[in-house]
Amino acid sequence: MPTKAKRWVLALRPEGKPKVENFRLEEIELPEIGEHEILIRTEHHSVDPGMRGRLSGDSYTSALPLGQTIDSAMVGVVEQSRNEKFKPGDRVTGGFGWVTHAISNGRGVQILPPEMYHGKLRPTAAIGVLGIPGLTSYFGLLDLGRPKEGDTVLISSAAGPVGATAGQIAKMKGCKVVGIAGSKEKCDYVKGLGFDACFSYRGADLKAAIREHCPEGVDIYFDNVGAEMLDAAILNMKEHGRIVVSGQVSEYNRADNELVGIRNVTRFITHRLRMEGLVVFDYFKQFREAQAEMAQWIHDGKLTYTEDVSDGIEGSAAAFIGLFEGENLGRRLIKVS
Amino acid sequence: MPTKAKRWVLALRPEGKPKVENFRLEEIELPEIGEHEILIRTEHHSVDPGMRGRLSGDSYTSALPLGQTIDSAMVGVVEQSRNEKFKPGDRVTGGFGWVTHAISNGRGVQILPPEMYHGKLRPTAAIGVLGIPGLTSYFGLLDLGRPKEGDTVLISSAAGPVGATAGQIAKMKGCKVVGIAGSKEKCDYVKGLGFDACFSYRGADLKAAIREHCPEGVDIYFDNVGAEMLDAAILNMKEHGRIVVSGQVSEYNRADNELVGIRNVTRFITHRLRMEGLVVFDYFKQFREAQAEMAQWIHDGKLTYTEDVSDGIEGSAAAFIGLFEGENLGRRLIKVS
Numbered sequence: 001m002p003t004k005a006k007r008w009v010l011a012l013r014p015e016g017k018p019k020v021e022n023f024r025l026e027e028i029e030l031p032e033i034g035e036h037e038i039l040i041r042t043e044h045h046s047v048d049p050g051m052r053g054r055l056s057g058d059s060y061t062s063a064l065p066l067g068q069t070i071d072s073a074m075v076g077v078v079e080q081s082r083n084e085k086f087k088p089g090d091r092v093t094g095g096f097g098w099v100t101h102a103i104s105n106g107r108g109v110q111i112l113p114p115e116m117y118h119g120k121l122r123p124t125a126a127i128g129v130l131g132i133p134g135l136t137s138y139f140g141l142l143d144l145g146r147p148k149e150g151d152t153v154l155i156s157s158a159a160g161p162v163g164a165t166a167g168q169i170a171k172m173k174g175c176k177v178v179g180i181a182g183s184k185e186k187c188d189y190v191k192g193l194g195f196d197a198c199f200s201y202r203g204a205d206l207k208a209a210i211r212e213h214c215p216e217g218v219d220i221y222f223d224n225v226g227a228e229m230l231d232a233a234i235l236n237m238k239e240h241g242r243i244v245v246s247g248q249v250s251e252y253n254r255a256d257n258e259l260v261g262i263r264n265v266t267r268f269i270t271h272r273l274r275m276e277g278l279v280v281f282d283y284f285k286q287f288r289e290a291q292a293e294m295a296q297w298i299h300d301g302k303l304t305y306t307e308d309v310s311d312g313i314e315g316s317a318a319a320f321i322g323l324f325e326g327e328n329l330g331r332r333l334i335k336v337s
Numbered sequence: 338m339p340t341k342a343k344r345w346v347l348a349l350r351p352e353g354k355p356k357v358e359n360f361r362l363e364e365i366e367l368p369e370i371g372e373h374e375i376l377i378r379t380e381h382h383s384v385d386p387g388m389r390g391r392l393s394g395d396s397y398t399s400a401l402p403l404g405q406t407i408d409s410a411m412v413g414v415v416e417q418s419r420n421e422k423f424k425p426g427d428r429v430t431g432g433f434g435w436v437t438h439a440i441s442n443g444r445g446v447q448i449l450p451p452e453m454y455h456g457k458l459r460p461t462a463a464i465g466v467l468g469i470p471g472l473t474s475y476f477g478l479l480d481l482g483r484p485k486e487g488d489t490v491l492i493s494s495a496a497g498p499v500g501a502t503a504g505q506i507a508k509m510k511g512c513k514v515v516g517i518a519g520s521k522e523k524c525d526y527v528k529g530l531g532f533d534a535c536f537s538y539r540g541a542d543l544k545a546a547i548r549e550h551c552p553e554g555v556d557i558y559f560d561n562v563g564a565e566m567l568d569a570a571i572l573n574m575k576e577h578g579r580i581v582v583s584g585q586v587s588e589y590n591r592a593d594n595e596l597v598g599i600r601n602v603t604r605f606i607t608h609r610l611r612m613e614g615l616v617v618f619d620y621f622k623q624f625r626e627a628q629a630e631m632a633q634w635i636h637d638g639k640l641t642y643t644e645d646v647s648d649g650i651e652g653s654a655a656a657f658i659g660l661f662e663g664e665n666l667g668r669r670l671i672k673v674s
Contacts, residue, residue, distance in 0.1 A: 053607070226602055245605040252603075263598030265563055266589075268582040268614030270390070275612045277605030 003030040003039060008070045008098035008316050014055055017253045017324055022055065023070065023317035030103055038081045038109070040092060040102045042336040044309070045074040046127050047098075047320040052252040069097040070316070073127035074336075075112070076102070086111065093126040098316045100336055121298050122307075128161055128331035129298065129305035130291045136280045137165035137222075138290045140244045143283070144276045145220040149174035152214050154233055157224035158198055159186035161305065161331035162246055166222045167195050168303050175220075178213045180229065182326040189329055193304065206232035220244065226251045227260035234264045237273055245277035253324060306330030340367040340376060345407045345435035345653050351392055354590045354661055359392065360407065360654035367440055375418045375446070377429060377439045379673040381646070382411040383464050384435075384657040389589040406434040407653070410464035411673075412449070413439070423448065430463045435653045437673055458635050459644075465668035466502055466635065466642035467628045473617045474502035474559075475627045477581045480620070481613045482557040486511035489551050491570055494561035495535055496523035498642070498668035499583055503559045504532050505640050512557075515550045517566065519663040526666055530641065543569035557581065563588045564597035571601045574610055582614035590661060643667030 004027065011024035033039050051071050057063025064071065074097070078090040083106045086092070094109040096102035110126075117123050121130075128134060140162075147153060153170040157163040158179025167177045171194045179190040179198035187198035197213045210218065210232055217238035223230050226248030233243070251259055267273060283290070297303035308328040310319050313336045323332060341364065348361040370376050388408050394400025401408065411434070415427040420443045423429070431446040433439035447463075454460050458467075465471060477499075484490060490507040494500040495516025504514045508531045516527040516535035524535035534550045547555065547569055554575035560567050563585030570580070588596055604610060620627070634640035645665040647656050650673045660669060 053603075230602065231598075245602065248603045248606060259600040259603065261568075261598055261600030261602050263596040265567065265582065265598050266390075266585045266596065268612060269585065269616060270614075272614055272616055272619065274614075275605060277607075277609055277611075279606060279609055282609065 002032065003101050004028075005030050005099060005101040006313055007100070008313070009067050010055060010064050010070060011066070013057070013066070014253075015255070018052065018055060018321050020317050020321065025314065025317075030101055033080055033082055033103055036083045036105050037103055038083050038086045038106055039079045040074075040076040040094065040096065040104060040109070041079045042074045042076040042096070042100050042102070042313075044124050044127065044333045044335055045096075045098055045313075045316070046072045046131070047316060047323060047332050047334065048072055048132070049249050049252060049323045050247060051320075052324075069099060071095065071097050073131055074099070074102075075123050075127055091117070091123050093131070098313065098334070100313055116295055119299065120301070121295055124307055124331075124333055125298070125305060128307060128333070129165055129303070130294055132280055133161040133331060134165045134294060134305070135283065135287060135290055136246055136278065137162050137169060138294060139280055139283045139286070140246045140278050141166045141169050141220070141222060144244045144278055145170075145222060145242050147173045147175050147220055151175045151219035152216060152238075153177045153220045153222060154180070154210060154214060154218045154236075155195075155222045155224075156180045156201075156229050156233075157247065157249065158190045158195065159329050160224060163222065163224055164190065164193055164306065164330065165303070166246075168193055170220070170222075171195070172297070172302060178210075180225075186329055189306070201229065207235050210236045217241070222246060223248070225249055227262070231262040231264055234262060234267050234273065237267065237271055239271045241271060241273050243273060243275035245275060249324065308332045309335050311335050339369060340438050341365075342367050342436060342438040343650055344437070345650070346404050347392060347401050347407060348403070350394070350403070351590075352592070355389065355392060355658050357654050357658065362651065362654075367438055370417055370419055370440055373420045373442050374440055375420050375423045375443055376416045377413040377431065377433065377441060377446070378416045379411045379413040379433070379437050379439070379650075381461050381464065381670045381672055382433075382435055382650075382653070383409045383468070384653060384660060384669050384671065385409060385469070386586050386589060386660045387584060388657075389661075406436060407657075408432065408434050410468055411436070411439075412460050412464055428454070428460050430468070435650065435671070437650055453632055456636060457638070458632055461644055461668075461670055462635070462642060465498055465644060465670070466640070467631055469617055470498040470668060471502045471631060471642070472620065472624060472627055473583055473615065474499050474506060475631060476617055476620045476623070477583045477615050478503045478506050478557070478559060481581045481615055482507075482559060482579050484510045484512050484557055488512045488556035489553060489575075490514045490557045490559060491517070491547060491551060491555045491573075492532075492559045492561075493517045493538075493566050493570075494584065494586065495527045495532065496666050497561060500559065500561055501527065501530055501643065501667065502640070503583075505530055507557070507559075508532070509634070509639060515547075517562075523666055526643070538566060544572050547573040554578070559583060560585070562586055564599070568599040568601055571599060571604050571610065574604065574608055576608045578608060578610050580610060580612040582612060586661065645669045646672050648672050
């Protein structure tokens with residue numbers, strides 16, 4: 001029997017900030033599953049600022065074709081299976097996008113082991129703190145930032161899922177951690193996570209505000225924002241400081257010729273700075289080990305995560321657009337069923 | 338008996354491009370040398386674009402006070418000695434600046450061993466290819482660039498002493514090497530050094546010109562220029578490309594609020610780029626070993642160097658200013674005596 005499903009597709013390439021008209025919610029009928037296939041019912045899918053690039057076709061993965069399902073991670077339940085590796089009721093994660101249901105041959109689909117996902121570790125963590133955002137924090141901070149005890153770590157978008165996780169890991173490594181976020185409420189949340197300090201960028205003289213909170217200078221700047229914020233951080237870096245380019249959310253909606261970038265490149269010489277970007281998939285072979293370590297931290301109460309969940313797949317596009325307004329506090333997810 | 342000497346001092350801090358009025362040539366009398374002191378007569382001193390920062394006081398070393406001798410490296414001969422480590426006639430190098438004579442207690446003064454400096458290795462090499470410029474090429478390329486056989490290496494200011502040396506070392510490491518210089522004549526010189534290709538930036542669409550000469554992309558960009566040239570290189574970097582920030586000569590005459598910088602920081606994520614700056618003094622403990630290796634390359638004819646020598650200390654300021662017009666081909670030196 002065919003399954004009625006819904007999915008969001010790319011209707012029109014956005015210029016600048018995405019609008020609801022760039023997306024279209026479609027009703028489709030999925031065929032019956034074939035041999036070796038499974039039918040997954042989505043419970044939650046994510047909305048990710050980094051996906052903005054594919055909408056314009058200027059990102060590292062090829063541009064998303066018009067009419068194609070919008071990309072994202074999802075957590076769901078196997079409803080039907082003709083694949084021996086899966087049985088109905090298995091909770092799984094995969095990259096099927098903004099959909100209510102998906103058919104798969106099982107490739108790239110992981111079963112969430114119930115002995116790992118219990119108590120404080122909810123299944124949605126698989127597409128959050130143990131998924132791409134959390135792994136970006138983990139490898140960006142530890143492999144590129146290389147924190148040492150006593151280092152001062154500055155983190156932008158500190159109330160977002162990447163920044164919040166990076167800051168907590170930096171605290172575990174004995175660093176002083178300062179966050180930058182978009183409101184007093186977000187800063188209160190960030191300080192509640194154990195950050196030593198946090199300030200709002202709104203209306204701030206960024207260079208002076210960073211200096212005030214990091215008077216001894218910054219050893220590691222974990223950047224999720226880019227542009228003026230990155231440039232102000234550069235002016236506060238200590239010698240041999242490391243800049244982790246994790247995200248550049250303030251640039252994602254800008255056309256190539258409108259990018260702001262940074263001016264203070266001469267500081268790279270005078271202060272021997274290093275700036276490095278990452279795409280977390282490069283660490284794929286180390287994912288399992290990192291996830292096990294972070295899972296243990298969560299069960300032990302050393303690492304917490306926050307989800308910002310809206311109900312219903314009808315709101316996916318608006319929730320995505322809101323990411324660029326700084327609406328979310330924690331990992332933004334859509335509860336689909 | 339006192340010695341009549343001349344020296345250039347900082348008369349007025351430059352704004353923008355330095356002018357002759359920013360400098361003043363003074364006649365002074367040096368006292369007789371005291372116990373443990375030596376009197377050095379300058380044969381050659383260098384003029385260095387990196388010194389521009391100290392004239393404005395925004396560089397890594399403290400600002401040069403007004404009235405103080407302009408910094409540079411020099412090669413000279415010991416004329417008088419009351420220090421047992423030196424004897425008259427010793428050829429030495431030190432950091433005494435734009436002067437005809439200097440008195441020293443010997444600290445920081447190196448005797449050039451005649452068994453090393455002979456034949457192709459002239460004493461002036463001690464303040465050129467074996468001095469700060471050559472060591473910057475060596476450590477910048479090898480330690481930060483980490484060239485592998487078959488890599489494509491792009492080098493700006495390729496006809497300058499740092500770029501020319503970096504390119505020849507990259508060729509020895511089995512790389513394809515492309516230079517950027519300021520004229521067809523300079524490019525001919527650069528190609529004569531063994532670079533695979535060279536193009537002039539004047540009037541060029543930099544992004545397209547780099548793409549044309551590096552169609553497979555750039556693994557290492559060794560940057561001496563900064564700003565638009567750096568930004569165009571970034572757009573041509575391969576994944577995991579390395580950018581060595583050796584110099585930013587196009588930015589040195591700009592006030593802080595006029596810096597151009599780069600726009601394409603998002604490429605650091607999509608292409609996993611790394612950008613790192615160096616100050617060569619950080620490698621001080623490895624200088625001797627690097628110099629011995631480069632000296633051998635020079636004696637073996639694998640590494641060549643070019644000097645651009647003007648006669649007379651009266652011309653030092655004009656020669657320095659000309660660096661920012663791209664006048665020089667190779668290491669610019671002043672022959673003092």
